[in-house]
Amino acid sequence: MPQRTLLVVLFDGVQSLDVSGPVEVFAGAETYTPGTYRIRTASLDGAPVRTSSGLTLVPDEPLTVTPRPHTLLVPGGRGTRTPDPRLTDWLREHGPRARRLVSVCTGAILLAEAGLLDGRRVTTHWAYCDKLARDHPAVQVDPDPIYVQDGHVSTSAGVTSGIDLALALVEEDLGREAALAIARHLVVFLRRPGNQAQFSAQLAAQTAQREPLREVQQWITEHPADDLSVESLAERARLSPRHFARAFRTETGMTPGRYVDRVRLEHARRLLEDTGDGVEEISRACGYGTPEAMRRAFLKALGAAPAEYRRRFSPATAR
Numbered sequence: 001m002p003q004r005t006l007l008v009v010l011f012d013g014v015q016s017l018d019v020s021g022p023v024e025v026f027a028g029a030e031t032y033t034p035g036t037y038r039i040r041t042a043s044l045d046g047a048p049v050r051t052s053s054g055l056t057l058v059p060d061e062p063l064t065v066t067p068r069p070h071t072l073l074v075p076g077g078r079g080t081r082t083p084d085p086r087l088t089d090w091l092r093e094h095g096p097r098a099r100r101l102v103s104v105c106t107g108a109i110l111l112a113e114a115g116l117l118d119g120r121r122v123t124t125h126w127a128y129c130d131k132l133a134r135d136h137p138a139v140q141v142d143p144d145p146i147y148v149q150d151g152h153v154s155t156s157a158g159v160t161s162g163i164d165l166a167l168a169l170v171e172e173d174l175g176r177e178a179a180l181a182i183a184r185h186l187v188v189f190l191r192r193p194g195n196q197a198q199f200s201a202q203l204a205a206q207t208a209q210r211e212p213l214r215e216v217q218q219w220i221t222e223h224p225a226d227d228l229s230v231e232s233l234a235e236r237a238r239l240s241p242r243h244f245a246r247a248f249r250t251e252t253g254m255t256p257g258r259y260v261d262r263v264r265l266e267h268a269r270r271l272l273e274d275t276g277d278g279v280e281e282i283s284r285a286c287g288y289g290t291p292e293a294m295r296r297a298f299l300k301a302l303g304a305a306p307a308e309y310r311r312r313f314s315p316a317t318a319r
Contacts, residue, residue, distance in 0.1 A: 013079025
């Protein structure tokens, strides 16, 4: 198996976990299958860099002398807000030479500034998706997934999603068994698909200000199989259906129906991942009623039927 050089670009203000998370994954792969990866770090002048958290990282070499990498990884962090023009120029010249181009978090902004994401579907940290789309209209920004792979270009959302993407790349290189072994060693789950939303249903919605609406949010989360129609939820909140729907959307940022859909999908996903319950049983437990209704919801949101989702992302079935 050929050795792949992984080059991680360092700069002042880099997010330390954007660097260390993926590096630990690839280092684990090298331990699992020696001779697979050669990991290098480099800064513009080869000088140490200070991360956004205050840690100091010492690179292996200057970018000017580093050999052509197989995988070029660009992390994010506060340093991407006002990048050194020399770094952007280096990426513009050398990025196209890499076999695989990867960004973590706002590292996508650096790749976009270098013109390497035009025409690509990408993602980044949810807080910067609007900025990336606004500043680079030629880039197709998808704010939902934790990572996106478009040809040889892979981009991931905030911080820990870089670990998910790195595991996916190792699986691509060495197979699922190797990726699972590394995930277990790092005590993380190899289960999050790239198209999993960056937010859980509860995090995606704002917390309502009024107590009755907060109670309804909690009720939905704890009782996904119950009647969660607007009329039923409005009665629980002691509001008229029309007033409830308007107030819920104003205070949470989404309609009651969309919130219910997200809660049910999240609950069904967890049951598929963590239990051996049948699809029909899960569909009832999550309020879908029928397996076909749950299947349609999964295909729409995740692009995979429940059975396929379980096959791909349940650790128990992957062994």
